[in-house]
Amino acid sequence: NGKVNYSEAVDHTIIGIEPGAGISVTTEAAIEEYENLQGWEVALSSTGAMMTELDNAIRNEEPIVVTGWNPHWMFAAHPDMKYLEDPKGIYGGEEGINSIARLGLEEEKPEAYKLIDQFEWDVEDMESIMFEAEETGRDIEEIAYEWVEDNEDKVAVWLEGVDDVDGVEVELVSTPWDSERASSGVLKAAMEKKGFDVTVTDVDVAIVFESVATGNADASAAAWLPITHKEFYNKHKDNLIDLGPNLTGAKIGLVVPNYMDIDSIEDLKP
Ligand code: PBE
Structure with a gap:
């Protein structure tokens, strides 16, 4: 696809949360299942650390891919974000x-x-x-x-x-x-x-x-x-x-700021 290549800029890394979270396990599965995510990693730390990285990236209009979910106040704090489409249905639909x-x-x-x-x-x-x-x-x-x-x-x-x-x-x-x-x-x-x-x-x-x-x-x-x-x-x-x-x-998935010109997990380049 002709979408912008953000992979180098985000260092082939999805910013995740605590290792024990379900969404962390699901994201490991997504990296396994999506061919274009081969070689990507999910950086696991904490919800607080992820929110800080997200705030910083958005303040500087830099690309970032995070593990996101609802209900949470992340979308109230940053309404200008979107879930990436998940054609393989790894993250499910409504939770x-x-x-x-x-x-x-x-x-x-x-x-x-x-x-x-x-x-x-x-x-x-x-x-x-x-x-x-x-x-x-x-x-x-x-x-x-x-x-x-x-x-x-x-x-x-x-x-x-x-x-x-x-x-x-x-x-x-x-x-x-x-x-x-x-x-x-x-x-x-x-x-x-x-x-x-x-x-x-x-x-x-x-x-x-x-x-x-x-x-x-x-x-x-x-x-x-x-x-x-x-x-x-x-x-x-x-x-x-x-x-x-x-x-x-409820919902979980991969979330990016709207200024990133991609719509789907499959738009993330290897
Ligand atoms: N969460 C919020 C948790 C459950 C509640 C989606 C980050 C998880 O296990 O992934």
């Missing part, structure tokens, strides 16, 4: 963020299971918490508590038919990204309204699935499916219960 529970939770803590199963909200809800945290520098968990106080009608649907309990302990596992800090925060706050004693522990994606599958944790609201966490899900799916999406309309 869901699913809740998963350990085997036996329904029998042992039925009220907890019911509430977690009924937890469901929208991209806009989640983003309102993430954007406020980003803008104010305040703690996401604190803003999540306030969101639960301010959104009684939505929360009432999650609590419907759930009996009050007296300090039943629930161990949730989650991941350290803002999206899951928001969802685990609102779920914890909602569960506390019914008398649960909830602990949220942030761990690597692999540990989220492993701890629910081994019964070391009760549940998680942080499973990105069907693509992002596919590898971890497939490994453990017989030993956990998939409660379906608590949020739909």
